[in-house]
Structure formats: structure tokens, C-alpha cells
Amino acid sequence: MSLKAPERSVDPVDSGGASGTPKAKKGRDSGGSMVAQRRKLMIPFVGPALLFYLVLFIIPTGAAVWISFNKWAGSGPMTWVGFSNYTALFKDDLFKQALWNTLLLLVVVGVVMFVLAFAMTLVLRDMAGRKIARSIIFFPHLINALVYGVLAGFLFNPGGLVNTLLKPLGVTDPPQWLAQDNLFPLIMLTLTFMTTGYYTTILMAGVDRIPPYYYEDCAMAGANAWQRLRYVILPLTWDVFGVCAVLWTISSVKIFEIVWVFGGSSGSGIPPTQTWTAAVYTYATAFSGESLPAYGAATASAIISLALVTVLVVLIRRVMRRDVIEF
Amino acid sequence: MSLSVRVPTRLKRRRTPLSGGSVWRTIGIVLLWLFVAFNVAGLIWVIFQAFRDTRSILSSPFGLPESWSFENFTTAWQVSDFATATFNSVSVALISSVLTVALAAPAAYYLSRHESRLNRNLTLFFILGLGVPVQVILIPLFVMLNEVNLTNSLIGLNLVYIGVSMPFTVFLLTGFFRSLPIELEEAAALDGASPAGTFVRIMLPVAKGGILTAFVLQLISHWNETLLALTLLQSTDKYTLPVALISFVQQQTYSGADWGGLFAGLCIVILPLLAVYLWLGRKLSEGLTLGMGK
Numbered sequence: 001m002s003l004k005a006p007e008r009s010v011d012p013v014d015s016g017g018a019s020g021t022p023k024a025k026k027g028r029d030s031g032g033s034m035v036a037q038r039r040k041l042m043i044p045f046v047g048p049a050l051l052f053y054l055v056l057f058i059i060p061t062g063a064a065v066w067i068s069f070n071k072w073a074g075s076g077p078m079t080w081v082g083f084s085n086y087t088a089l090f091k092d093d094l095f096k097q098a099l100w101n102t103l104l105l106l107v108v109v110g111v112v113m114f115v116l117a118f119a120m121t122l123v124l125r126d127m128a129g130r131k132i133a134r135s136i137i138f139f140p141h142l143i144n145a146l147v148y149g150v151l152a153g154f155l156f157n158p159g160g161l162v163n164t165l166l167k168p169l170g171v172t173d174p175p176q177w178l179a180q181d182n183l184f185p186l187i188m189l190t191l192t193f194m195t196t197g198y199y200t201t202i203l204m205a206g207v208d209r210i211p212p213y214y215y216e217d218c219a220m221a222g223a224n225a226w227q228r229l230r231y232v233i234l235p236l237t238w239d240v241f242g243v244c245a246v247l248w249t250i251s252s253v254k255i256f257e258i259v260w261v262f263g264g265s266s267g268s269g270i271p272p273t274q275t276w277t278a279a280v281y282t283y284a285t286a287f288s289g290e291s292l293p294a295y296g297a298a299t300a301s302a303i304i305s306l307a308l309v310t311v312l313v314v315l316i317r318r319v320m321r322r323d324v325i326e327f
Numbered sequence: 328m329s330l331s332v333r334v335p336t337r338l339k340r341r342r343t344p345l346s347g348g349s350v351w352r353t354i355g356i357v358l359l360w361l362f363v364a365f366n367v368a369g370l371i372w373v374i375f376q377a378f379r380d381t382r383s384i385l386s387s388p389f390g391l392p393e394s395w396s397f398e399n400f401t402t403a404w405q406v407s408d409f410a411t412a413t414f415n416s417v418s419v420a421l422i423s424s425v426l427t428v429a430l431a432a433p434a435a436y437y438l439s440r441h442e443s444r445l446n447r448n449l450t451l452f453f454i455l456g457l458g459v460p461v462q463v464i465l466i467p468l469f470v471m472l473n474e475v476n477l478t479n480s481l482i483g484l485n486l487v488y489i490g491v492s493m494p495f496t497v498f499l500l501t502g503f504f505r506s507l508p509i510e511l512e513e514a515a516a517l518d519g520a521s522p523a524g525t526f527v528r529i530m531l532p533v534a535k536g537g538i539l540t541a542f543v544l545q546l547i548s549h550w551n552e553t554l555l556a557l558t559l560l561q562s563t564d565k566y567t568l569p570v571a572l573i574s575f576v577q578q579q580t581y582s583g584a585d586w587g588g589l590f591a592g593l594c595i596v597i598l599p600l601l602a603v604y605l606w607l608g609r610k611l612s613e614g615l616t617l618g619m620g621k
Contacts, residue, residue: 041522042437046449049434049493056490057456060467067466074470120362123355133363138612140366142600144551146569147593150576151373154586197366201612225349254460257553257569261576279554282462286469287558295466302463309458 061306068300074286074293085300094273095301098281101184102305105191105277106252106312113192114244117199121207122229124200134204137197145194149261152190180272187262187275191255199244206240207233242320249312253305254279278305373597377590384586399591403575407588409595411564412571416550419481419567423488424545427496430489432538435500436526440512450501456494464491465558472559479561487559488549495548496541503537504530540610543603547611550600568596 068085070078089095120137124130155161176182210233218228256279259271270288271280278301286298376384377399378392403409438450468487469478477483511533515525531538553569560566566574572592579585604611 039441042441044523045433045437045526049430049453049497050449052430052486052490053453053456053493056468056487057459057464057493060464060471061459063467063471064463119355120359123352123359127356127359133359135608135612136363136366138608139370139601139604142547142551142604142611143597144553144569146553146572147596150572150589150593151369153576154589205613250458250460254462254554256462260553260557261573279460279462282465283554283558286466295470299463299466302460302465305460306458306463309460313458 064299064303067295068303070296072295074295078296081296085296086304089297089300089304094276095281097273098276098278098301099304099308101276102253102255102278102308104184105188105255106249109188109191109195110245110248110252113196113199113248114241116192116196117203117244120196120200121203122233124204125207134201138201139197140194141198141201143194145191145255145258146261148190148194149258152186152262156186180274183262183272183275187259190258190262194258195248199248202244202247203237203240206237210236238320242316245316245320246313249316250309253309256280256283278302278308370597370601373590373593377587377594379587381585381587384590399587400594402585403588403591403595407571407575407592408563408566409568409571409575409592412566412568413595415481415566416568419484419488420546420549423485423492423549424542426485427489427492427545428538428542431493431496431500431541432531432534433526435497436504436530436534438497439501439504440509450497453494453497457498461491461554465554468555469558478559479565480559481565484556484559484567487555488552491555492545492548496545499541499544500534500537503541504534507533536610539607540613543607543611547600547603572596 067078069080069082071081071085072078124133127133157163214232214236215228218232223231255277259275259277259280260283262271262275270284276284282298282302282305285301286293286295372389375392378395378397379390380398383390383393434453438446438453472478472480472483472487477486507530511529512525515529516522520528551569552567553573556567556570557573560570563571563574575589575592579589
């Protein structure tokens with residue numbers, strides 16, 4: 001309260017010096033001009049943000065669609081080729097592999113991670129020390145995926161930590177962890193480890209909103225743990241699940257760093273093609289510097305990722321749609 | 328007073344599931360704490376290794392540092408030029424995050440406070456950007472910036488980060504401004520404050536917490552951003568930390584692994600994040616989770 005008083009007295013003095021005075025007067029006159037005047041503020045308030053967004057996000061997105069219909073090496077003339085970049089992509093084994101890998105990340109890592117995250121949420125819900133546990137498992141999400149790529153490289157090195165640990169257990173002939181065919185499963189494992197904590201925290205936020213008297217009702221009605229899960233926790237956190245699914249779809253399609261450093265550390269700088277994801281395909285096709293850059297094909301592959309995200313998000317929203325339960 | 332009321336409900340809440348609990352629950356708790364411990368131990372282990380030389384890291388990976396020598400750090404800092412990269416990363420992350428929030432906060436305020444169809448559509452238009460994977464705009468951005476000589480330039484990178492961050496920041500801040508009571512502005516309007524004045528003098532101070540969260544979340548995401556920086560920056564003096572780290576890793580394949588230096592590099596990436604998280608932890612996780620739950 002005491003804070004408000006000086007602010008009031010400062011206000012007219014301040015606006016007296018600036019051009020604000022006539023505006024302020026109008027505001028007092030009538031509600032109608034207040035609205036009109038607020039509308040005038042739209043340009044200074046929203047304009048700059050919109051400008052940056054349009055120029056550096058929307059126009060590039062539109063340009064990407066345009067480039068994907070052309071054959072273009074980055075400089076020189078563009079040739080309109082219609083859909084042939086797209087048809088060529090679906091005949092390209094490399095791209096099919098990359099798309100398949102992206103889907104594997106999305107679905108397999110997604111499902112495993114959700115099961116783990118939900119299980120962890122149920123355990124965490126009423127555990128002693130839940131706050132500290134929750135803070136700790138959230139932190140890995142803030143760290144660059146590159147770090148995990150480097151660490152995994154160290155752990156699974158032929159002379160690395162994992163093999164050192166296996167030796168006393170009698171494993172004298174450990175698998176070639178970093179062989180090209182084993183890399184992708186390792187990447188999936190690392191990603192699951194990295195992301196589970198984050199999604200656990202989001203689910204926790206949903207579960208925490210459930211008022212405790214629901215559980216008390218359950219106990220009174222003699223519900224067992226499974227019934228409590230089925231009839232209280234799941235229905236009341238359903239919308240949070242939907243949000244998580246959308247979030248994971250969006251973020252899994254752009255996974256790049258971890259693949260890049262995982263494979264890049266074991267070879268010529270470009271990861272082995274068995275591990276490529278859609279984002280790696282786009283980058284490598286355009287910027288690897290090994291062959292003539294094919295910007296058309298590269299952007300077409302990116303547009304396919306965009307289409308994938310769009311279709312999946314619409315699908316998820318439709319499947320997950322339920323009447324929102326107010327509580 | 329309030330304590331004596333709260334304690335029993337807490338106890339009750341904790342006891343209810345235990346009555347239906349079982350061996351599974353105990354196993355779950357043990358596994359969960361193992362996972363937590365693994366996370367903490369991993370972090371400490373990385374920090375310890377950064378103080379040891381490559382040979383002893385490889386011969387006894389669980390060894391403790393014999394002395395707290397900063398040799399790896401100084402090598403990474405000087406020889407591998409992490410110093411320049413760190414400086415670039417800090418400046419880009421700070422500048423672009425400040426500008427992102429400075430642009431997004433007024434927009435989010437306006438869009439959340441003035442109900443109209445246009446504004447609803449505009450908000451949606453901003454949020455739609457969240458669904459566009461960054462690889463879509465990678466090539467057009469590179470070409471556009473090349474046209475105006477802003478590739479291999481930190482200014483160009485800053486601009487790109489601001490544009491790319493708009494969807495998330497506007498999304499986060501519109502949600503935040505919506506949660507603030509509208510009575511504040513009505514009172515300010517009655518007192519004759521102009522709408523712009525209301526925003527600067529009344530709403531900004533009230534919204535400080537939300538804006539700080541948005542700022543730090545951007546700081547973290549720009550600190551970590553890799554794909555755009557890798558594409559847009561070509562010379563080592565412009566590299567940000569993630570790009571420098573990648574190039575360091577790639578050099579290792581030719582010159583033999585300098586794990587000590589690498590761990591020092593990882594620490595330079597991780598430790599500032601840890602500091603920020605210790606400072607603002609709860610706010611950050613809430614910013615990244617509560618907004619999603621709504």
C-alpha cells in the first residue's frame with residue numbers, strides 16, 4: 001500500500017513532461033477513446049516483435065517451401081522442378097533411413113520415456129524428499145545434448161569406462177559399442193536418460209494439481225492403487241499428457257547435436273549415415289561441403305519434417321481430446 | 328497456527344498411498360533415488376575429471392584428482408581457444424536474450440490484455456512458430472544473411488536468435504500476463520496513467536518474476552544453441568562454445584583424445600548453467616512446466 005502512494009503522485013508529473021499528458025486526459029474523458037488509444041499502442045507494442053518474427057521466422061519458412069520446389073546450389077540460377085525433389089527424396093535410401101531414425105526417436109524413445117516418467121511421477125508424488133529429487137532430475141534438461149554425446153563417447157570407448165567396469169565381471173570380449181550399427185541404439189538410450197527427468201517434472205506439475213481429498217475419497221471407498229490410478233490420476237492429468245506428447249513430437253524432430261557429436265567423434269566429422277536423423281540429413285545435404293550443395297533437396301527434407309510435426313500434432317490433439325475436467 | 332493445521336493433512340496425504348503401497352513402491356523409491364544419485368555423481372565425476380590429465384583419466388576413471396591444478400582449463404582456455412568462444416557465447420546469449428525479452432514483453436502484454444479477434448489470431452500466429460523445426464529455416468536464413476553479409480557474424484547470430492525465440496517467449500509471457508489481476512490496470516487508468524505508462528510503471532514491476540524467468544530461459548537456450556551457430560559461423564574467432572566444442576572433438580580424431588581438455592571444456596559449458604540453476608532453480612522449472620500444464 002505504501003508503495004502505491006508515491007507512484008500516484010509521480011505519475012502526473014512524469015507524464016506532464018512527456019507527450020503523455022493529452023493522452024492521459026483523453027483516457028479520463030471516456031472509455032471509448034481509451035479503447036481507440038489503446039489500439040494505437042498496438043504498433044509500438046506488438047510491431048517490433050512481429051517484425052522480427054516475420055523477417056527471421058515466417059519469411060524463411062515461406063522461402064523454404066519455395067526453395068524445396070527448385071533445384072538450387074545456393075548461388076546461381078534456380079530451376080523450378082516441381083515435386084521432383086520430394087519424389088527423389090523418397091527414393092533416396094539415406095533419407096529414408098534418416099526419416100526412419102527420426103520416427104524411432106519419436107516413438108520408441110517417446111514411449112519408453114513416458115512410461116518411465118509416469119512411473120517416476122507416481123513414486124515421486126508422495127515420497128519424502130520429493131522436492132530435492134525433482135530439482136535434481138530436472139537439471140539434465142538444461143545441459144546441451146553435446147555434453148552427453150561427448151560423455152557417451154568416453155564411456156563406450158574401447159578402452160572406456162564401460163569396458164573397464166565389465167572386465168572384472170568376466171566380460172573379456174565386450175561388444176563394439178561404437179561400431180556404426182550400435183551407435184543409434186546408444187543414442188536412443190542416451191536421449192531417454194536425458195529427457196525423462198524433464199517430462200517427469202511436467203507430469204508432476206499436473207499430478208500436483210489434484211486436490212488431496214480425491215485420494216482421501218479413494219481410501220474411504222477402498223480403492224486399490226490401480227483403481228486410484230485409473231479413475232483419479234489418469235483422467236485428471238490427461239491434458240498434461242497431451243501437452244507432453246505434443247512437446248516431445250516437436251522437439252524430437254529437430255534432434256541434431258547429439259547425433260552430430262556422437263558420430264562425429266568417431267570419424268571424418270560427419271556421423272555415419274546409420275545414425276542420421278531428419279535434421280542431420282538437412283544440414284549434411286546442404287552444408288557438408290563434400291558434394292555440390294543441394295539446397296532444394298535439403299529444404300524439401302526439412303519441409304517433410306515440418307509436415308510430419310503438423311500431422312502428428314493434429315492427430316495427437318484429436319486422439320487426446322477429452323472433455324476437460326474442472327477441479 | 329497455520330502450521331498446526333497443515334501438519335495433519337500432510338501426514339494423511341503421505342500415509343494414504345502407503346497403506347495401499349507394496350514392495351513395488353519400495354523398489355520404485357530405491358530406483359528413483361539411484362537415478363537421482365547417478366545424476367549427481369555424474370556431474371561431480373565430470374568436474375573431477377577436468378582436473379586430471381588424460382593418462383590418469385584413462386587408467387583409473389574413478390580416481391580423484393591428485394591436485395586441483397587448472398592445467399586442463401588453461402590449455403582449453405588458451406590453446407583450444409575456448410576463451411574466445413566463451414566470450415562470444417556470453418555476449419551473444421546476453422544480448423539476444425535481453426533484446427528478445429524487451430521485444431516480446433510489450434507484445435505479450437498487449438496481446439494478452441486486449442481481447443479482440445485480431446489479437447487472438449496474432450497470439451496464435453506467434454505460437455504456431457513453436458511447431459516449426461529449426462532445420463526448416465536453416466537454409467533460407469543462411470542465404471538471407473549471406474545477402475546482407477551477416478553470416479559469420481555475431482550480429483547476424485543475435486538477430487537470428489531473437490527471431491527464433493519469439494514464439495516461445497511470447498507464448499510464455501502472454502500466459503504470464505494473463506495471470507496478473509486486471510484490477511491493477513483499471514486502478515492505474517482511473518488515476519490517469521496512460522496505457523504505455525501503465526505498462527512501464529505498473530505492469531513491469533509486477534511482472535518482474537515472469538520476465539526474469541523468460542529471460543533466463545532464453546539465456547540458457549541461446550547458450551546451448553548449436554545447429555544455427557554451426558551453420559552461420561565459419562571462422563574460429565566467431566565460434567560460440569558449442570561450435571568450439573564440436574571442432575575440438577573433431578580435432579581429437581586426428582591428434583589423439585585429450586580427455587582432460589575435453590572434460591574442462593564440458594565444465595565450461597555446464598558450470599554456468601549450474602550456477603544459474605542453483606540461483607533460480609524453482610522458477611526455471613516452473614516456467615518450463617507450469618506454462619505447459621495450462
